[in-house]
Amino acid sequence: MPSRIELHPGAARTERPRKRPAFIDQKRGVKDWKQASEWLKWRGIEDIECITPDIAGVPRGKMMPTSKFTSNTSLSLPSALFRHTISGEYPEETGDFRYDPTDGDLKLVPDLSTLSVVPWETDPTAQVVCDIVDTQGNEVGYTPRNVLKRVVSLYRERGWQPVVAPEIEFYLVAKNDDPDYPLQPPKGRSGRTIAGGQSYSIAGVNEFDELIDDIYHFSEAQGLEIDTLIHEEGPAQLEINLRHGDPIELADQVFLFKRTLREAALNHNMYATFMAKPMQGQAGSAMHIHQSVVDLQTGRNIFADEKGEASQEFFSFIGGMQHFVPKALVMMAPYVNSYRRLTPDMACPVNNAWGYDNRTTAFRVPSSDPSARRVENRLPSSDTNPYLALAASLACGYLGMVRGVKPSAPTAHTANEGTTVDLPRGLLEAVSLLESEPAFQDVFGADFIATYCGLKRGEFETFMQVISPWEREYLLLNV
Known part of the structure; x- marks a missing residue:
C-alpha cells in the first residue's frame, strides 16, 4: 500500500514517515x-x-x-x-x-x-x-524434527500438550588439533588452568566472564532465553538451563544453542564440547529433561488432580519411563562414548529407579507446587540430538500413560550404590533393544528406526577399527 501523502500550506509535497511494524x-x-x-x-x-x-x-x-x-x-x-x-x-x-x-x-x-x-x-x-x-x-518421517513432531502429535490427539525444559552440560577445553592427545581444561582469566570441584562456584564462572558475556549477547540477538548458567563439577564444565515450553521450540533452541556455544568459545581460542565423556576420570555431560503434560483445553497440569495430589497419569508416565527408556536409550546415548558416562560411581544414574528429589535416580521428581509437578529424565547425555532425545523421552512417558503402566515404589535411598547397571552397557545392545520393542514402530515410525539403527551399527564398526591407548598399554607386551 503506498504511503499517505499530505499537502501543507507553503510547503512542498512531503511523505509521512512509515510507521515501524x-x-x-x-x-x-x-x-x-x-x-x-x-x-x-x-x-x-x-x-x-x-x-x-x-x-x-x-x-x-x-x-x-x-x-x-x-x-x-x-x-x-x-x-x-x-x-x-x-x-x-x-x-x-x-x-x-x-x-x-x-x-x-x-x-x-x-x-x-x-x-x-x-x-x-x-x-x-x-x-x-x-x-x-x-x-x-x-x-x-526419518528426519529428526519430524520424528519429534510425530510424538508431539500423539499427545495432541489425546488432548494433551507436553512441556519440557532441557538442561545442557558442556565442557570448555583448550584447543587440541591432535586427537591422540587427551583434552585439557583451558586457562581462565586468572591465567591458570581451572581445576575440578567447582560446582555452583561463582568464581569458576567468573574465570570465563568475557566468553559468557558473548554467550548471553549471541543468545539475546537470536531470541534464545537462558534461564540460568552455573559451573558444574568438572573442570571448566558449565550448564545452561532453558525456560520450559513446547518440545519442538525447545529442541530448536538446543540445536541453535550448541552452535552458539561453539562459536562463542572459538572467539576466545577454546572449544566448547558436548561429548558425553570428554575427560577420563571427570564427570560426564548430560542433557537432563524436565517434563510435564498439560490439558490442551484448560491448561491444567494433568500430573496433579483437582486436589493437587499426584494423578494416575503422573504415575503412569513414570511407569512408562521405567519400562521403555532403557529400550530407547540409544536415542539419548547415541555413541560409544556415551556409555563411558553411564558407569557406576560417577555423577550419573545407571538405573531406572525414580524418587522424590533424589538425584541418584534416573527419573527424579523435583520439589514443586502441584501446578509445576514434573518428571526429570537424568539419563540423556549432551551429545544427543535434542530432537531425538526429547522424542524418545516423551514417547516413553506417553506409552506409559496410554497403557496404564504402573511404576515401582519411589526410591528414598542412594540408587547408585554397588556396581549394578540396569541399562544397556554398550551401543550395540542399546540398538538391539530399540529394534526389538514393537511399540516404537508406531510412535517413531519404522523408517526412522531402520535408518537410525543402521547408522549406529555403522558407527560402531568404524569405532572398532581404532586401536586405543589401553590396548597398546596392556596388550602389546603382555599377551
Whole structure:
C-alpha cells in the first residue's frame, strides 16, 4: 500500500514517515513470507542460512542471498545426508537399513517462526530452521524434527500438550588439533588452568566472564532465553538451563544453542564440547529433561488432580519411563562414548529407579507446587540430538500413560550404590533393544528406526577399527 501523502500550506509535497511494524522488533520468528521480507530488509540482511539437523544433530543446509530466499526458491538436499555416520561414512545396508537407489532430492521448508540473525557473522546474516519433505510435499518421517513432531502429535490427539525444559552440560577445553592427545581444561582469566570441584562456584564462572558475556549477547540477538548458567563439577564444565515450553521450540533452541556455544568459545581460542565423556576420570555431560503434560483445553497440569495430589497419569508416565527408556536409550546415548558416562560411581544414574528429589535416580521428581509437578529424565547425555532425545523421552512417558503402566515404589535411598547397571552397557545392545520393542514402530515410525539403527551399527564398526591407548598399554607386551 503506498504511503499517505499530505499537502501543507507553503510547503512542498512531503511523505509521512512509515510507521515501524511491531514484528520488526521481534528477535526471533515472523508470521509469513511478507513479514520475513520486511524483517530482513529492515536489518539489511545479505545472506540466509537454511539449516536442518541431520541424524546426529549437525546443522546441514544451504546459504543463499536474501533476494533468492524471499523469491520462494525451491531448496533441495540429497537424501543421503540422512544416511551417513558422524564421521561422514555410508555404512553397508543391513537389516531394514536401505539407501534410496536414486539418492533423490528432499526439500527444505523454512519454518519462519525460527528466523533469527546469526550474530557472530561479520556480514549481516540470518538463519532459519527447516523441515524436510519429499518432492510431493510429504513429511519425511526419518528426519529428526519430524520424528519429534510425530510424538508431539500423539499427545495432541489425546488432548494433551507436553512441556519440557532441557538442561545442557558442556565442557570448555583448550584447543587440541591432535586427537591422540587427551583434552585439557583451558586457562581462565586468572591465567591458570581451572581445576575440578567447582560446582555452583561463582568464581569458576567468573574465570570465563568475557566468553559468557558473548554467550548471553549471541543468545539475546537470536531470541534464545537462558534461564540460568552455573559451573558444574568438572573442570571448566558449565550448564545452561532453558525456560520450559513446547518440545519442538525447545529442541530448536538446543540445536541453535550448541552452535552458539561453539562459536562463542572459538572467539576466545577454546572449544566448547558436548561429548558425553570428554575427560577420563571427570564427570560426564548430560542433557537432563524436565517434563510435564498439560490439558490442551484448560491448561491444567494433568500430573496433579483437582486436589493437587499426584494423578494416575503422573504415575503412569513414570511407569512408562521405567519400562521403555532403557529400550530407547540409544536415542539419548547415541555413541560409544556415551556409555563411558553411564558407569557406576560417577555423577550419573545407571538405573531406572525414580524418587522424590533424589538425584541418584534416573527419573527424579523435583520439589514443586502441584501446578509445576514434573518428571526429570537424568539419563540423556549432551551429545544427543535434542530432537531425538526429547522424542524418545516423551514417547516413553506417553506409552506409559496410554497403557496404564504402573511404576515401582519411589526410591528414598542412594540408587547408585554397588556396581549394578540396569541399562544397556554398550551401543550395540542399546540398538538391539530399540529394534526389538514393537511399540516404537508406531510412535517413531519404522523408517526412522531402520535408518537410525543402521547408522549406529555403522558407527560402531568404524569405532572398532581404532586401536586405543589401553590396548597398546596392556596388550602389546603382555599377551
